[in-house]
Amino acid sequence: MSFENDVKNIFENGIWYHSVNFQNVKSKGTFDYTNLVYELNLPNMKNKTVLDVGCSDGFFSKFFLEELSADSVTGVDFNEYDGSVAFDVIKSREDGYSEKYKTQNDYEKLKNSYLNLDLKDSNKFNLLKKAFELNMIYKTGSIYNLSKIDSHDITFCGSLLEHLRDPITAIEQLYFKTNDYCIIDISNSLKRKFNFFDKPLIKYTGAGGNFYHHSKKAISLIMETVGFKNVDSIKSYKIKIEKYDYKIPHEILIGYK
Numbered sequence: 001m002s003f004e005n006d007v008k009n010i011f012e013n014g015i016w017y018h019s020v021n022f023q024n025v026k027s028k029g030t031f032d033y034t035n036l037v038y039e040l041n042l043p044n045m046k047n048k049t050v051l052d053v054g055c056s057d058g059f060f061s062k063f064f065l066e067e068l069s070a071d072s073v074t075g076v077d078f079n080e081y082d083g084s085v086a087f088d089v090i091k092s093r094e095d096g097y098s099e100k101y102k103t104q105n106d107y108e109k110l111k112n113s114y115l116n117l118d119l120k121d122s123n124k125f126n127l128l129k130k131a132f133e134l135n136m137i138y139k140t141g142s143i144y145n146l147s148k149i150d151s152h153d154i155t156f157c158g159s160l161l162e163h164l165r166d167p168i169t170a171i172e173q174l175y176f177k178t179n180d181y182c183i184i185d186i187s188n189s190l191k192r193k194f195n196f197f198d199k200p201l202i203k204y205t206g207a208g209g210n211f212y213h214h215s216k217k218a219i220s221l222i223m224e225t226v227g228f229k230n231v232d233s234i235k236s237y238k239i240k241i242e243k244y245d246y247k248i249p250h251e252i253l254i255g256y257k
């Protein structure tokens, strides 16, 4: 197969978190941001370096480079792409999550194409980097310890906080690595109809790897407390889970150094 056909094969038959377009093929992601991403009010990133924590397949990293003119992106993710669970789960739920994760790895199924592309695992961030010749680099790591990562002009953390036991440490780590500003996209954001005083709310979901739903006010309070200034909302939106007819609420916040 040619380079293009191998890429297309993985786009067509691989397991994807995001829908991504490659020529006339669109991967079947859990979420399709391909049009919505233009409506998120993400600022221009001309000549800026970006740290994308919890970068997954690099859909947002690619957007920062191609559409917002970022200079370079470092993507950090906990995923080792060896079939092990890429989330912080509690012991009693580990078995369930590890069964689920085994089914998320398409490497064996598409091995020939990955090998032809010189990719040693199913990391889609590295696939996008190669397919689109993007100035981005993947580092395995956790948001809880970014000490070995350089500071970047912009830090971005999309849809990760709900999966963390400790969002405070995570946001503080982002603060330490931010030169200009940080953008946080809160997924499954919490809204209460009768929250007249706009109290900062966090709700434990009862799950073992998808811990809390946070209100916009809760995350902005944490951002301010770790040191971010002028924390502001840039977008409220909903996105459909492609498999179900269900939309997940999100809030995007920005905070400055």
Ligand SMILES: C[S@@+](CC[C@H](N)C(=O)[O-])C[C@H]1O[C@@H](n2cnc3c(N)ncnc32)[C@H](O)[C@@H]1O
Pocket (backbone or CB within 6 Å): 053, 054, 055, 056, 057, 060, 076, 077, 078, 079, 086, 087, 088, 141, 142, 143, 144, 157, 158, 159, 160, 163, 185
């Ligand atoms: C729900 S996805 C979000 C992907 C993308 N950022 C977005 O906005 O759509 C969360 C990602 O965070 C990663 N992740 C989970 N725990 C992490 C941690 N402690 N540190 C860094 N990444 C983590 C997961 O492997 C997954 O790729």
